[in-house]
Each structure stands twice: as structure tokens, then as C-alpha cells.
Amino acid sequence: MNSIWPQLPALQIVIPLLGAVLVAFLRRGSLAFLVTLAVSWLMPFISAALLWQTMTTGPISYHLGGWPPPIGIEYRIDVLGGFVLLLVSGVSAFMIPFARQSVEREIHPSKHAWFYCMYLLCFTGLLGITVTGDAFNAFVFLEISSLATYTMIALGHDRRALLAAFQYLIIGTIGATFYVIGVGFLYLITGTLNLADLATRLIPAAVENPPAVYAALAFITVGISLKLALFPLHTWLPNAYAYAPSFVTVFLSATATKVAIYLLVRYFFSVFGVAIDFRALPVTEIMIALSLAAMFIASIVAVYETNVKRMLAYSSVAQIGYITLGIGLANQAGLTGGLTHLFNHAIMKAALFLAIGAVVYRIGSCKLDDLSGIGRKMPFTMIAFAIAGFGLIGTPGTAGFISKWYLALGALDHGWWFLVALIVVSSMIAVVYVGRVLEVVWFRPTGPNLKDAKDPPFLMMMPIIAFAVATVYFGFDTRLTAGISETVAKTLIGGMR
């Protein structure tokens, strides 16, 4: 036990990677699922151990190959990293039982094993981005997760999935290229790729050669923003989410964008924020303007969307806006709100997309017109959908309320009353698009296409209920979400100039 403890940061990456290899060897769908299940259920324990370790004894540094940083690659996990690790692995562990039957229904049997292989590789990449303390290593993991994602989206039943995957491939590659150009600038200026070392060496470099540092900041910001779908760089997201297999949509919406946001926070607060004075740059203004645009425009588009998956995808763009709003506010309460929403949105969107995945499993469609009165046929699924929908709106007593509360506090700390009003108004638009679905689902007469519809099998039902319960639970117990976010925000803002 003592010898395995220091190896946990590497095991967090190596176990899912080995799982992917094993799945590729097995080539049998059912065995592949069992391996995936075992890996997914093991990971949260490692993440929880790492988070606990960072909270009690401080950041963990793991030297890959025994080379000390900044020469070698360092895996560095602080409280923020542990928090995101626990989010990614925990959410995956809860949603994985849903995968088997959903995948059997939506993906050709010959491709099941490859699908789970890609899933585990994507999982490896996302955990890797969070664990690593090296700018270029983060790029490698970003590519691993992205390439696996493109494949998973292209496996969608609908032929438009191919186009969506190709669109994401092009945009995602541009994003990755921008990121690596930015890292190239940083390497030219400082001669190091270790993030902590970068931050220290950037301090003199920012005085000597500000344009190069600003160029690096711009490239990295745009590159990561493409990945996290910050408005107006979100165009790949709605189609990718709408046409990917249901399980992939759940996984991506709950984890992939969140990890990209983590990377942005890492660069803003732990690298650039340490070296340059952000108050001299219009970063706050740009972030807040784009976040507001996302919150309003994407929400309004969601109101007019007739495909529920696409509607939820636009809602994701809007919700990402709340998270980046917290990053833009860059004060204690605002950043706490943003990071809390990172967690809460993952849970709520997982519940919503899982519920819609169950509907697709039963009736093979997610067009709003086909769902009329489905609430009476699939009551538990739709109750879970309603609870998560209320969370999305920000109703008190749900997780969504907590994060929006902190965001509003953050806006007040700046004295920006109008921003508080805008947060409330944009939540009202969420009432419209969530309400529209609830109206169709519960109050319209049951359509003839729903004769055989009923709640999904037990294994698919459990994750839906779990996430709906979590939406309410984290609305009351905020120790894990807001509590940790507060600690993180204090450290991050304390480290800034």
C-alpha cells in the first residue's frame, strides 16, 4: 500500500490507457464493456485519494521517469486539479452503466469494442490534461482525447454525425494548433514548458518583451476557447452533441468541455495571471462580454430549437457562458461561482442528456413533436428531466441555484448591479426552453407513436435517477462543490498580481 500511494498520479492515467489496450485486444463487445466498467469504477477512488492528499498535505508533484522538473515532465496536482479529476472520474463512474444498452441500440455490433476503446482513450486524455503540469504534455493529452472524440461522434447512427465529426475535427485541430503556437511562443520566450516554471520565468520576460507574451496569451486563449466552445467559437458543438451516440453526448457535455475550462483557468490564474497584470488588459471585459453573449444568444436559439438534443446543446453553450463569466469576474465569489457551476452543470447536463438518451432508446427520436405526453409513459425519466431542468434554471434547492448565487455575489463585489439583473434575466430564458419541453412532455395528449414507450431498463434508469438526486443534493450540501471551489479561488486569486 505504501509503495502504491506515491504512484497514484501516474496510475490515474496508466490504468485507463491499459484498459483501452485490453479492450482493443478483446474485440468482444460485452467483455469490452466489463473492462470499461471496471476501469470507470476504479478511477474515482484514485481521484478521491489524490484530492484528499492535496487538501491535507498540499500539491502533489510526480516526476515522470524520475527526471526532476523543469527538465522532465511533471505531473502536478493541486486542489483544483484534484477537484476536476474527481468530477471527471466520478461523473463517468455514475454514467457508465447506461452505456451498454444505449450503445447496443445505437452502434453497429462490429464496432462496440472499438467504441469502448475510444471511450477509454478519451477518458485517459481528459484525466491526463488535468494531471499534467507540463504545457506540451497537456497538448498531447488534448490531442488524444480530441481524436478519440472525433471517432466517437462519427459513430453516431445519423449520417449527419459524419459531417458533425468532420466539422469538429477541423475546428478542434485549429484550436489545438493555436494552443501549440501559443506554447511555442512561451517556450521561445522562457525556454521552459513546465507550467510552474513558466509562471516564474514569465515575470521578467513580460517586462522585457510584452508583445510576445500577449501573443502567447491570445493564441492560447483562442485555442482553448475553441475547445471549450466559448461563444462565438461554439459552432461545432450543437451538431456534434445532437448527432453523436447518446452516451457520447452525455460524456462530452459532462467532462470534455469542463476539462478545457480547467486548462483555461490554469493558464489564466496560474501562469499568465502570475506574470502580467490583467487589469492592464481588456481580459475581464472580453470574457464578460462573450459570456453574456453566450448566455443570451445561445439561450434564445435554444428556445426555438425543435430537436431536444440540439436544444440542450445550445443550453450547454449558454451554461458555459456562466462558467466563463465567473472566470472573467476574477474575484473570490465570482470564481467560486464559476468553478461550482463547472461541477453543477456537469451533473445537471448529465441527467438531462441521459434522460433524452433513454427517450431515444425507447422511441428512436428526440424531436419535440414526437415527445408529446411521453411523461405519462416514462414517468421516472421525465421527473428526473424536470428536476435537472429546474436545476438548469437555477431554482432554489437545486445545484444550479448555488452557482448562480455565487456568480451574483461576484458581480456585486464589483458593484455591477446590471450584471446581477442580466444573470436573472438569462435564467428566465432557461425557464422558457425548459418549460417548453416540460409542457409538451407532461400536458399534451400522448401521441400514437408512444404506444410501447416505457421507462428504460434498470441499468439505464439508475444513472438518470442518481444524477437527478445529485442535482438536489448539491443544492443543499455545498461542502464538496462550493466549499472546495472557495479554497481553490482563494489560492488562485492570491497567486495573481
Place this chain on the structure above:
Amino acid sequence: MKADLILRIGTKLLLPFILLFALYVQFHGDYGAGGGFQAGVISAGMVILIGITFGLETAQRVAPKTLVEFMVPLGVLIYAGTGIAGMLAGKNFLDYSVFSSFAPKGRERGILFVELGVLVTVSSTMIALFYAFVERGRPQ
């Protein structure tokens, strides 16, 4: 048959040298340009050349599909296994010092294993891509 005699004989003459050159690039990677990736592409080029000249069936006799699809994860396993060997010895992931008590020797061996993994995966992936493109539209 007659018309492409030169092509067929020429290809047969070239094949061993392509493979030899791939191995040269593989092992020369320690000292100069080259390594597993380049060697993998070159050795896959040999199979692709067979496929172009003698047809897909011949190529798949040389490199059967099941073998190719087995090699793709095998290379990753060799790479990851090299790292795990370090962990099993109580060192960090990818610590090469487990392969020899003399540090430079250990690193040389470690890199040899890692590059072998890269060779296997890159070569088989290239061949798998070639097969995937050529087999498109054919009855399965």
C-alpha cells in the same frame, strides 16, 4: 502479365532492402535522425508496395488483417509496459534505471523498448489505414 514484368521483378528485388532500411532507421534512431515512427512508416510502405503491385490478397497474406489489428494495441502495450516495469520496481513511471544499474545503459535499453512499441503501432496503423481505404466498397 507480361507488361508489368519489370514492375513485379523490381518490386521483389526492392522489398528486402526496404525492410532492411526500416530496421536501420529504427536502430539508428539512438544516434541520429530516425526512430520508431519513421521506421514504422517505411516498413508499412513495404506492405503497401506489395498491395499495389500484387494486389490486396497477396498483401494480406504477408500481413494478415487479424495480425495488423493485433499489432495496433500491442505497440501501445510495449510502450506502457516499459513504463510500468519502472513502477513495479518501485520507481516512477518510465524510469529507465530499472533496466540496468548503469544509468546510460538503462536509458539506452528503455528507449529501445519504447521505440519498438512505436514501430509496431505506427507500422500496423499505416497498414490498417491502407487496408481500410482499399477495401471500401468491396463486398465484405
